[in-house]
Amino acid sequence: MLKLPGDCAEGEIPLRLELRGITKRFGDLVANDHIDLTVEPGEVHALLGENGAGKSTLMNQLYGLLQPDEGTILVDGETRIFRSPRDAIAAGIGMVHQHFMLVPVFTVAENIALGAEETRGGPLGWLDRRRNRRDVLETSQRYGLPVDPDALVENLPVGAQQRVEIVKALTREVDLLILDEPTAVLTPQETEELLTVMRALSDTGKSIVFITHKLKEVKAVADRITVIRRGRTVGTASPDTPEHELAALMVGRDVSLEVDKGPADPGRQVLKISGLIVDDDRGVRAVDGVNLVVRAGEVLGIAGVQGNGQTELVEAVMGLRPARAGTIHLDNENLVGMSTKRILRSGVGYIPEDRSLDGVVREFSVAENLVLDTYDRPPYGNAFRLNPGAIASSARDRVEQFDIRTSSPDSAVSTLSGGNQQKVVVAREMSRPLRLFIAAQPTRGVDVGSIEFIHSRIVQERDVGTAVLVVSSELDEVVGLADRIAVMYRGRILAIVSPDTPREEIGLLMAGITAREEESEQ
């Protein structure tokens, strides 16, 4: 496993960081409201909060990407102003972003060298490739983070790319490392490795600020926890604090992690997928022979870490991505090769996983978004013309039914909050007779109140006999909603389990370890 360097390397000066009263506004929105934070030298400090709480904004100010409107940053007692990442790096602060800041077409060495290249002089700076490579290998070995300097970043798996990002920060001789949601795209195995690396780094004297919303990881590795909610610090805690208390601090009230639903009454097979093979954008096999059945009146949940083919599977069912082989039957029709429009017309509802990208048209009004896939059908219109009256009155009805908070159905959808935008998508899809309802990441980036509403509507849809397929990377959501859970790993369904299955087992499946492998290991 990982080798740990025994002692603190020479020249390591522990860094003490203090943030006082940091405030940042974006127009009327106060993203950070007088936040105080102290990070002791050599400490792993977790910054815990929900999506949208303001954690990333705070760290972006610490890294010089944004400037605070009010407040001060003190490094080792001295006030510092960071106008750009250069200043932060010079003060010994490094950052690994949630969305990797790596140039895909460059090699690992080029990415790490970027901004701090070793050169052999000349007006344009002739690159010293050998020294750049050597620096990478040195840092990599010193901290036990194996990377291949000549590999192209776009060919590396996600965990390896993250290692490159960490090595990149470490080569700048940082004393405080900020990690922004580092485990969002890692398998449980890779997460374990990362947590070990974090502990090792802090043992060498580096301080780490670890931004996340995952309670278990925080308890596993943090020395201290600061909880942020709605832009404000709501308290510091120690890792012994029980989970439900931490969750309550995060969301502000007792959160029921259960979904209110009765038993399912499954009927006929509505969706039958056989031997489905789908490639991703780069031509790599993403769905590798999937067989799946969803019955009327049940919710089938697909669990798995993001990036194991769930996205491509759903896109293939909806006709948004070609299937290389296999069949997808909706009752008796094969959907493979059908246009998305026909699939939607056949009684399929679809909530895409990235609503701002492909769920709503931000410039359109709420009313227009509500008919985005039915505008050319009576009563909203026909193949030639629209029927504005019908569109408007139906919009009013649905805004009320689905509790969409908007000043008017003619307001642009961009003025709505994330949760309400998602409700627009849900309203659009659930307002017509459906045989099959597919929801991908239905509550990502949605506030708690809207989450409960959307979950209840999904259960309602199941209860009227629709077959429901839910894909989510939040295991809690899948366990709460589904009647059966299919675990997807590397493009295959490893197993189909009941929601009562112990979480550790599901976690192992999500990491690709099946019952057979486990047994053979024993």
Added chain:
Amino acid sequence: MATATVEDLTEVTAPNRFWDRRRRLGAALVLLGLVAAAVFGAVAASETARFTLSENAEGAALSINGQFGAILFGIVTIAAGVTLLAGVARKWQTTLLGIGIVGFVLSFLCWQVAGKFLPLVDTASGTLELALPLILGALAGVLGERSGVVNVAIEGQFLMGAFFGALIGTMATSVWTGLISAAIGGLLIAAMLAVLAIRFLVDQVVVGIVLNLFALGVTGFLYERLMQPDAQTYNTPPQMPSWRIPGLADVPVIGPVLFDTNLLVWLALILVVAVHFGLSRTRWGLRTRAVGEHPTAADTVGIRVRGLRYLNVLVGGLIAGAGGAYFTLVATGSFTKNMTSGAGFIALAALIFGRWTPFGAFGAALFFGFAQKLATYLSAVGSPVPSQFLNMLPYLATIIAVAGLVGRVRAPAADGQPYIKS
């Protein structure tokens, strides 16, 4: 463990399509080759086609029977196409495509030159000269676009370069002052492009087109006000002298082409090499490419994205302006309205056809220069092929390139997107 395991999956393999890109290219080449062999071969006169190794009809020559040559090279094209159809490794794809196209062109030439002569030296040096502004314009495009700024205003930069080269060159009676002024003329348009695109976030394609019209208007206006009434004072710039490197200039064919020519040609050739090595081997090049592919990543390591883009666009403007000097200080002796008539867009085409790389752009520019030279030659010898259709060649070739028929052309990932700190 209460799990319901899934049955063993039977291996399902997806079929590989037969008509992939390689095969389609091969089929197209076979078709071209058939046209060459059958049509050109049929109508070609059975007389000798002489490709002389000098500037005129005398001297040593490569001779070949017109009809025989047309059929022969047509067969070469067919062979290349058949090889592609049969399926070869990807690395041979471009070479075979090149062979196929060269074969087609040679077949065509055999037909046209049968019974006449084609002076190779004159053709080569003419090609290089006609390609000269295209090379410089395309290089200017490379600099800007590799750092993420689309430059459709090359045409405007040419016009300003040509105009100021003529104007200041005449007034200072020095071709070198003219050249420098031409570069500055291009710089002016580049500065407007940079400010509007980088600072004011105007759409870059729109800005480029509008700047072209602006340059057209300004140069036309000043031409009518200053040059037309008094050409002597304003519009008779000295021409760029031809310099000869003794020894090297005596090498057959390439000698006179490369070593007995004007400074601008050498400047262009040096710049191609310089930009290539600059982009791939220097810190500036690494940062430029990073800014063009993933500006946010570059920003987070402390690179000044906007500053670098400004620098590259402005330097590109200097180069394009120098390219404009070609028109008034090398090709003709004076400025006329709209004299570039689309050369800037052919340079843009060369940039894209050459996949945003210096050597690629150089090759594409030579190809387009050759097409133009051929058009002049053919109309001089009274060929039945109308010159207008030959002049269409660069434009049609670019459409074919962009439509991916010769492989995907991929612009730098952040090309055209202004960088906004969020």
Added chain:
Amino acid sequence: MTTDDAVKATEAPPPPDRRTTESRSFLRHFLYLIWSANTVVVTVLSVVLAMIIGAILIIVSDADVLATFAYFTARPSDALTGSWDVVSAAYADLFKGSIADPEAVTAWLNGTGTWQAVFTPISETLTYAAPLVFTGLSVALAFRGGLFNIGGQGQAVIGCITAAVAGFALPLPVVIHVLVALLAGLVGGALWGFIPGILKARTGAHEVITTIMLNYTAGLFLTWLILQNGVQDPNRTDAISKTVDSSAQLASFGGALRVNLGIVLAVLVTAAIAWLLSRSAFGFEVRAVGANPAAAKTAGISVAKTYTLLMVVAGALAGLGGATQVLGTAHALTPAVAGNIGFDGLLVALLGRNRPWGTLLAAILFGALRAGGNRMQSFSGISLELVTVLQALIVIFIAAPALVKTIFHLRAARAARLGASMAKGW
């Protein structure tokens, strides 16, 4: 930070100075609107700014006036009056040539002049404007769908060709001939728009490049075609085609009043496009795809089909513009028959914010500039190229409203959406 500071920091910021509109007088409200830079204000200021720069160009290129600047410090009045004279004469001609000449009006009122002379400037304006409406709509519609149609020029040229050939090659009775010729122009342009459309849909080839390349191809094709047997005017040796039959020409008032039915057609088509965008299913698809192609695709709209059909319609519009030009004004094909209407159409669309009626108004403005420019060239000796410069400058300032605001120190408007900032690349 002391406790006091901390307390102050937590207080709400002072309320902005925003009294309700009812409480302000009308004058105050008017001044507030001017100050806050909405669309109309920016347009007007852009025109003013462009004219100022144009004035500088006029002064700089007039040798006599330049001479007076040489001794500016000694006698500034010479330079100033000289400059004022030449600029005001030029811009007065611009007005007289495009809208009305006060002398002609007074002449008509006291019986020494004809009413035709009074309306000639407006007739010229509308004559130049008509084809620009079509090419402008072509670009504007395409922009709404997210496509850059830079190919208006080529599509108009092909439209000229097909309309003209239908005009002199088909023997048809009066009304039918016009309609058939217009239809031919429409179809020709549609074909020239179809090519980049299908390439974009099938291969992703960027339409900016393909349309620009097709522009030059069309121009070269035109120069070749004019000289061919069957097309070239048999009585002429220069590059001009046969004249379009009178039965195919668009009726005009006759004499000095060149304005023809083209402008009427332009208004009708503008209304049709406005309806298309806001009330038709296709218009909905175009707007959705233009705003967010991914969401449109997810909702079942076929982006490829929309792009193709959009380019066909855009090409048809530009082709109609070419047809109007050749059937209404030029009446025969020459290498420059389409003038610059394609590129001017691009500027017109930008000025009109890609909205149908805005495009119509912008086309009329450009037509006025062109008509006035003609007179400015004949009477004041200022080159017509100045009009090109003015047009380009106006559009630059429109497209960069931030620039105008900086120059005039205007505050940002809250409601008005300025400029078509659709920053995209290849």
